[in-house]
Amino acid sequence: MSLNYTKKTISHFLHPQNLGSVKNADACVSVGNMVCGDQLSFSIKVKDGIIKDIKFLSFGCASNIATASVLTERAKGITLAKAKSLKWEKIVEDLGGLPNQKIHCSILAVEGLKKVIAEYEAKHPVPLVKLVKKKSKK
Numbered sequence: 001m002s003l004n005y006t007k008k009t010i011s012h013f014l015h016p017q018n019l020g021s022v023k024n025a026d027a028c029v030s031v032g033n034m035v036c037g038d039q040l041s042f043s044i045k046v047k048d049g050i051i052k053d054i055k056f057l058s059f060g061c062a063s064n065i066a067t068a069s070v071l072t073e074r075a076k077g078i079t080l081a082k083a084k085s086l087k088w089e090k091i092v093e094d095l096g097g098l099p100n101q102k103i104h105c106s107i108l109a110v111e112g113l114k115k116v117i118a119e120y121e122a123k124h125p126v127p128l129v130k131l132v133k134k135k136s137k138k
Helices: 007-014 062-075 080-084 088-094 100-123 128-137
Strands: 027-032 039-047 050-059
Touching: 007 062, 027 100, 039 062, 039 100, 050 062, 050 080, 050 100, 062 088, 062 100, 080 100, 088 100
Parallel strands: none
Antiparallel strands: 027 039, 039 050
């Protein structure tokens, strides 16, 4: 079976961005796909609600690596709220498309991002005082 990858997908596979682990990360998680065996680990550093650093480790195919690379590029420097709204369809679009049988890789990457954010938020809950002040400003 031959897979047609875009030049951008091949570039991100051969030269992935944000590959590795964040030193002194605020949160780390792993996600996997039982069907194909792909696995991703994400680690993040957050300051004032903004993702200052995000890295990934991949045990998977070219699509797995490329989607995580693009996703981490998009997530770095944005708020947690905005990062939680990132969609797998946009990651596929950023790569110029993926073969249909590889779409699940982008879904796994976004799932991992949302999971690492949830892990961070569980470890660093927003103080009630900040929530009350935020609501009263509206």
